[in-house]
Amino acid sequence: MKVFDYEDVQLIPAKGIVDSRSQVDTSVEFGNRRFKLPVVPANMQTIVDEDLSIWLAENDYFYIMHRFEEETRKDFIKTMREKGLFASISLGIKDAEYDFVDELVAEDLVPDYITIDVAHGHSDRVIKMIKYVKKNMPDVFLIAGNVATPEAVRDLENVGADATKVGVGPGKVCTTKLKTGFGTGGWQLAALSRCSKVARKPLIADGGVRTHGDIAKSIRFGASMVMIGSLFAGHEESPGETVEINNQKFKKYFGSASAQQKGEHRNVEGKSMLVPFKGSIQDTLTEMQQDLQSSISYAGGDDLDAIRKVDYVIVKNSIMNGESYNASGIGGFDVPESFASSNFSQP
Numbered sequence: 001m002k003v004f005d006y007e008d009v010q011l012i013p014a015k016g017i018v019d020s021r022s023q024v025d026t027s028v029e030f031g032n033r034r035f036k037l038p039v040v041p042a043n044m045q046t047i048v049d050e051d052l053s054i055w056l057a058e059n060d061y062f063y064i065m066h067r068f069e070e071e072t073r074k075d076f077i078k079t080m081r082e083k084g085l086f087a088s089i090s091l092g093i094k095d096a097e098y099d100f101v102d103e104l105v106a107e108d109l110v111p112d113y114i115t116i117d118v119a120h121g122h123s124d125r126v127i128k129m130i131k132y133v134k135k136n137m138p139d140v141f142l143i144a145g146n147v148a149t150p151e152a153v154r155d156l157e158n159v160g161a162d163a164t165k166v167g168v169g170p171g172k173v174c175t176t177k178l179k180t181g182f183g184t185g186g187w188q189l190a191a192l193s194r195c196s197k198v199a200r201k202p203l204i205a206d207g208g209v210r211t212h213g214d215i216a217k218s219i220r221f222g223a224s225m226v227m228i229g230s231l232f233a234g235h236e237e238s239p240g241e242t243v244e245i246n247n248q249k250f251k252k253y254f255g256s257a258s259a260q261q262k263g264e265h266r267n268v269e270g271k272s273m274l275v276p277f278k279g280s281i282q283d284t285l286t287e288m289q290q291d292l293q294s295s296i297s298y299a300g301g302d303d304l305d306a307i308r309k310v311d312y313v314i315v316k317n318s319i320m321n322g323e324s325y326n327a328s329g330i331g332g333f334d335v336p337e338s339f340a341s342s343n344f345s346q347p
């Protein structure tokens with residue numbers, strides 16, 4: 001199998017057709033709505049909250065609210081409806097989630113988008129939940145994940161998923177690859193490419209995006225939407241706790257399967273980091289849009305479709321010219337265990 005990841009690939013420029021990058025359209029249709037960018041902040045507790053969801057929806061960006069404050073989900077849907085905004089929530093697969101689905105139907109609170117958010121999406125339990133949601137809420141746009149293989153994409157699509165989310169273990173705060181030996185860490189882009197060969201519905205590339213150019217690469221290899229955690233951590237609007245060390249501001253970013261999230265040390269497959277404070281999320285989204293407009297212009301077109309057909313080369317591990325990601329200021333650092341547990345109150 002030919003494997004490669006984001007840092008191993010360079011897209012090859014084609015003859016440009018626009019006079020200015022400002023003419024380029026980065027918008028994407030996803031589930032009958034059009035969004036400004038093919039990018040969604042990860043549905044994690046230190047990345048998105050209600051305020052940010054409202055802001056994103058009001059400004060025509062896609063969002064998925066996380067599922068880690070279960071009891072607030074109905075009120076969240078009501079709030080979004082009162083504001084005339086779309087509602088997009090996450091769902092687990094435990095027994096109580098079936099009752100939750102029943103309650104949403106009974107109380108006429110069916111959201112516009114639901115994302116089934118579990119680590120091992122290619123499983124009987126996820127298939128059962130997809131069938132249940134689609135039977136009881138046929139109009140909801142249902143995203144299911146996470147998966148790593150074409151077989152999984154086929155299986156989840158066949159039982160009713162409207163989109164599948166690809167990426168097991170490539171995340172910045174993920175320890176799945178180390179603790180279990182499984183996943184798409186190190187070959188996430190190739191895994192996405194394999195999945196795109198069979199997908200009949202949209203794919204979301206999830207995890208491993210470290211630079212804005214990786215968004216264009218995700219689109220090239222089959223993604224309709226790109227889910228990003230670490231690049232969205234550390235903003236003013238990010239819900240992660242702010243920490244000051246030696247007069248420098250940081251924000252916490254922790255995994256959804258970390259001890260911090262779970263409140264216990266059982267089946268931990270995630271860790272916690274401090275990410276340098278980055279200012280406003282609007283600035284990052286604007287820069288992402290400008291960079292993607294530039295990508296599309298290099299692809300020789302004026303919308304995202306141009307990137308999907310562009311040629312590429314594999315240049316094994318060479319695009320950083322010997323620099324590490326941290327050296328370019330993109331990273332952050334891991335939180336020592338002692339610091340993580342003593343200075344952070346559990347959600």
Ligand SMILES: NC(=O)C1=CN([C@@H]2O[C@H](COP(=O)(O)OP(=O)(O)OC[C@H]3O[C@@H](n4cnc5c(N)ncnc54)[C@H](OP(=O)(O)O)[C@@H]3O)[C@@H](O)[C@H]2O)C=CC1
Nearest residue numbers: 092093117118119120146167168169170176256257267269
């Ligand atoms: N994208 C990725 O690579 C990963 C993402 N995550 C994120 O972490 C969060 C927690 O995920 P998850 O633990 O699935 O959710 P939950 O903690 O809600 O667990 C869901 C259910 O699935 C069971 N379960 C979890 N993992 C497995 C497995 N490998 N095989 C069989 N059953 C399993 C759990 O039981 P029990 O705990 O008893 O096994 C539980 O009953 C999610 O937000 C997920 O997206 C986590 C790991 C990888």
Ligand SMILES: Nc1nc2c(ncn2[C@@H]2O[C@H](COP(=O)(O)O)[C@@H](O)[C@H]2O)c(=O)[nH]1
Nearest residue numbers: 042171172174207208229230255256257270
């Ligand atoms: N293995 C784990 N993966 C996790 C955990 N929490 C979140 N995630 C996944 O990571 C991406 C974000 O990746 P990034 O590289 O952009 O930071 C997120 O969308 C999840 O799919 C976890 O605890 N363990």
